[in-house]
Amino acid sequence: MSYSPRAAIAAGYFVQGCAFLSLTTRLPKFEDHWGISQLGLTLLMLMIVLLAGCGSLLSEKVAPRRGSAILLRTGLFGITVALLVSGNAPNIPVLVVGLAVYGVVLGMVDATTNMQAVSLEHQLRRTVLPSFHGAWTAGGITGTLLTLALPHASIAALSTGLAVLPLVVGFARFLPGSGTAPNPEAADGIPWRPILLVGAACVIFYTVDTASTTWGSVYFDHTLAAPEGLVALATLPYLVASLVARIAGDRMTDRLGAPQLLRSGAVIAIVGLVVVVVAPTWPIGVLGFLVLGAGIAVVAPLSYSAAATLARGNGTLDPDVARARTDAVIARFNQFNYVGALVGSVLTGAIGTGSLRIGYAVPVVLLVALLPLAKVFDRDRLAAVG
Incomplete structure (x- = not known):
């Protein structure tokens, strides 16, 4: 396996x-520039999440026939269009159109990057999903740093500059897919019940993750009274800790096993989120988000990896059937991402309209559920069930 496809997937x-992070860390600027209320921002995030789910479902139908690489390129080019339209919108209706396009292609890219990553993990026969999700985190850190470094940059200038990235990466070399219509047998025998259990862990992760990345800057601005130029510091320490955990996650998973790693991470994440909720000042809030990111970061990549293992089963399937099953499961499994994002971005914002402390208290309860769910991630158990 050459290095080029792996680098291309990581770039995606x-x-x-x-x-995504360049968008969410600029939400306070959207409030000021467009005069959009917190409820209005909540509705925009709801639209993006719902349309992302549609984009993921589209991937489930198209990827087995056209190949995930082609669909991933289409999604990346779509991000370029969405950034240019929304960033240079002359009025709110055009802004909504641009963000709607972004929502659809967000789902397409989410689904197809994970399709590509689980395919490579299967070929390499070792854990690589955490480090791939670490590449997402590295991108989020970059987007956050741009917001911090360019506090006075216009929305149009920053969006136009960012639009170049997906355009360039869209021409990279990804893993080729079969590009053929899926075998009718591909949908037979998929163990959806254990996939739902793994999906529950994924929902919990994205609830906490999206609440952190979407409302963290608003929380620092409105509740903790952070200096205007430092509101993005809510997101940055969370992402840095997540990046470190994910880079180490490949080896830690192979060494400790996914169940033990998830249990330990859940306890750390609970402590971190409690600190966020009770933080009296913004520096304490920074510490809370840092601990939270370190604890919860590996849940999502291990969830996708577990879903792919369940789809492939014990290795007796025909390779084409296994590939079609895996692509179908990953695209469907991606919906758990958006259920969590819906709860994290919309419910946290709605419940926290009066005080985001209350909004952040809700995910604490969900994190406790990761402790009993961890046993589902045992690799031998997953293969046997599949």
């Missing part, structure tokens, strides 16, 4: 993270 994750 990087672009996705950079575009």
Whole structure:
């Protein structure tokens, strides 16, 4: 296996993270520039999440026939269009159109990057999903740093500059797919019940993750009274800790096993989120987000890896059937991402309209559920069930 496809897949994750975090860390600027209320921002995030789910479902139908690489390129080019339209919008209706396009292609890129990553992990026969998700985190850090470094840059200038990234990466060399219509047998025998259990862990992760990345800057601005130029510091320490955990996650998973790693991470994440909720000042909030990111970061990549293992089963399937099953499961599994994002971005914002402390208290309860769910991630158990 040459290095080129692996680098291309990582670049796809990087672009996705950079575009998304550059958007969410600029939400206070959207409030000021467009005069949009917190409820209005909540509705925009709801639209993006729902349309992302549609984009993921589209990937489930198209990727087995056209190949995930082609669909990933289409999604990346779509991000370029969305950034240019939304960033240079002359009025709110055009802004909504641009963000709607972004929502659809967000789902396409989410689904197809994970399709590509689980395919490579299967070929390499070792854990690589955490480091790929680390590339997403690295992109998020880059987007956050751009917001911090350019506090006075216009929305149009920053969006136009960022639009170059997905355009360039869209021409990279990804793993080729079969590009053939899926075998009718591909949908037979998929163990959806254990996939739902793994999906529950994924929902919990994205609830906490999206609440952190979407509302962290608003929380620092409105509740903790952070200096205007430092509101993005809510997101940055969370992402840095997540990046470190994910880079180490490949080896830690192979060494400790996914269940033990998830249990330990859940306890750390609970402590971190409690600190966020009770933080009296913004520096304490920074510490809370740092601990939270370190604890919860590996849940999402291990969830996708577990879903792919369940789809492939015990290795007796025909390779084409296994590939079609895996692509179908990953695209469907990606919906758990958006259920969590819906809860994290919309419910946290709605419940926290009066005080985001209350909004952040809700995910603490969800994190406790990761402790009993961890046993589902045992690799031998997953293969046997599949």
